[in-house]
Amino acid sequence: MATKPFQDFYPDHMAHCYGCGRLNDVGHQIKSYWDGEESICLFKPEPYHISIPGYVYGGLIASLVDCHGTGTAAAAGYRAENRSMDSLPPLRYLTASLHVDYLKPTPLNVILELRGIVKEIKGRKVVVEINVIANDIITARGQVVAVQVPEHLIPGLIES
């Protein structure tokens, strides 16, 4: 299971997210895994994901933090229930709030490493802290407050 990313367990109808959906052909399709107690995601920005020349656009960093955060939240939810991510019912999380501190400029042309730490898991809420690392330096630190998707937002009940 450690070799299959969290996002590959998302049910098909919830796998269209631009940031992390494996079925979104033009999206980022990030992949997150457990690495011991932390979650990890590696991502290489494209040359056009630029802010000022040489550095990564903050909106991309926020997007990666967001989706790695909700992915980690889902994985943590299953882990807390002591079941595998392919067991039913599926757990899927949305972002209630996102915070990113941009500590240093993040260089382009580098594989970014995002490391998530589950800070809190309580009821339908999971709080994940995420460090964004480039060349072994933490360039941004994020926090995602994720909540389980309410049933009335599950596709099939709404128009897409």
Place this chain on the structure above:
Amino acid sequence: MATKPFQDFYPDHMAHCYGCGRLNDVGHQIKSYWDGEESICLFKPEPYHISIPGYVYGGLIASLVDCHGTGTAAAAGYRAENRSMDSLPPLRYLTASLHVDYLKPTPLNVILELRGIVKEIKGRKVVVEINVIANDIITARGQVVAVQVPEHLIPGLIES
């Protein structure tokens, strides 16, 4: 001047941002304007900017908040110095921190309205609050802490 967006005043070498650079052909190229004391930006997400079916991906919302925030910060900086945005030296801001509260799901297929309010302007720092509005409903609320770009990050002094 009211008919020319903030971003059109950015110097060429700082107009490549994926979110707001007019010279980034594949980016969002958002456009921000004053509307009285508030700043406004209209943006229509693409169909693939999806989170769960029917709703906008939170990373895009964060990106729009970020770039509308730094644009508003720049415009506020010039206004505080009582000079036009095409006067020299150029002011350009980066994001120190970004916070977004996702209050409700943001529907796709709608033109989003972002409204910025300058909450603080002090030295090199500007704090902007931004409401994201869809169908006249505030679906997300952001805060951007923007700081003037340090001179050592100005392109020409660094490799791009």
